[in-house]
Amino acid sequence: MATNIGMMDGAYFVGRNEILAWINARLHLNLSRVEEAASGAVQCQMMDMAHPGVVPMHKVNFDAKTEYDMIQNYKILQEVFNKLKITKHIEVNKLVKGRPLDNLEFLQWLKRYCDSINGGTMKENYNPTERRNKGGKERNSKGSQKNFKSLQTNNSLNSVSSDGMGSNKISVTKQGKVGGVATVANSSVEIQELTGELTDLKLSVDLLEKERDFYFAKLRDIEILSQTPELENFPMSMAIKKILYAGEEKESALAEAQEIVAQIIKVEKTEYSDDDEC
Structure with a gap:
């Protein structure tokens, strides 16, 4: 079982896109960056998938945004590790900062671990969406989002009904904004693509530097010995x-x-x- 694997193990050379595809496919999510898993909720659910019933999903906060809430998730994860006698050290202070490389490395280890459980196959009856809904904080956040959306809708309807020319104003405004919205949308897509490429390049450089330092340290040990x-x-x-x-x-x-x-x-x-x- 892959509880402890060396930093030069093949698991740490799995790319960002492959890790994201693995998470999204297993948990029915749509993550586009590894930093989005910095809250620890994804890791908790992956362990819940590998060991059903071990993770108290009702305590996991899927809407964690502050470091305090994220740390609570990692405390749950650490308790799960302790129950399963997993000796992997969780560098919580680094992970909650949302730095890409730190989160990627932990997710790479997590993938290797999950792949070692039952050959990496998901439990047949495991429903990730249903299990995720057991997160106590998520249900509250969903309810508040729904209320907020319904409130917006009601306000819009009221403003339109109070003015007989409301429908005409809306149609004119929409026509005037079509071109601008399309331009902004295209720019946003390009920015996201460039940001993704830049993140990949940074991760590649970080991994190369880590590999360089690893081999340099070995050569230095050999030099001292000789x-x-x-x-x-x-x-x-x-x-x-x-x-x-x-x-x-x-x-x-x-x-x-x-x-x-x-x-x-x-x-x-x-x-x-x-x-x-x-």
Whole structure:
């Protein structure tokens, strides 16, 4: 079970679009950015899908907007992790900030985990919309939205009925705004597309930098090990440092390193043969 996976695991190379498509398909949502899952509600429901009955869905706030409300969701998620003995650390302070990379990494881990449960298949009778409606705060927010919309409708009808020319005014206003609305709509679509592309580029750069730092740290560990007094003059250490300190103008120092090792092996074989003759 994928409770803990390394940062260079293939799970962390799953793209933003694939993660969003996975969430939207499983939970019948329409997320367009990974930051929209920063409230922790999506993660709670994914765990509810993987382990029905473990998550107290009536406590999950699907309308969480403030950091306080988001943190409450993550507390619920942490309690679920504790029940299931999942040791994955939840970096709540980072996730609630809504930063794309932090949220993407956690969702990548979550996908890997859910895929490891029953082969990633959803429970046959699991209804994500119905289960989501069990979120106590969501029902209240939906009710208030409906009341607000109905109030707007009533006010509009009243304003029209109070003026005999109301219908004419509305039609003239609509005709005058058609061109402007169309232009604004096209601009909004272009802005969303460019924003999505920019987010993808930022995520790619962040992942590349993380991969670079990962391998640099390993090379640095090897360098420190090869510089220890006990190993510094060993042939293998000398060969390793030959590769590490090779200049940029050289394509590869592997051949020289292999030659160093080969010479030492040759010397050792000669000394071993002389000992046998003695």
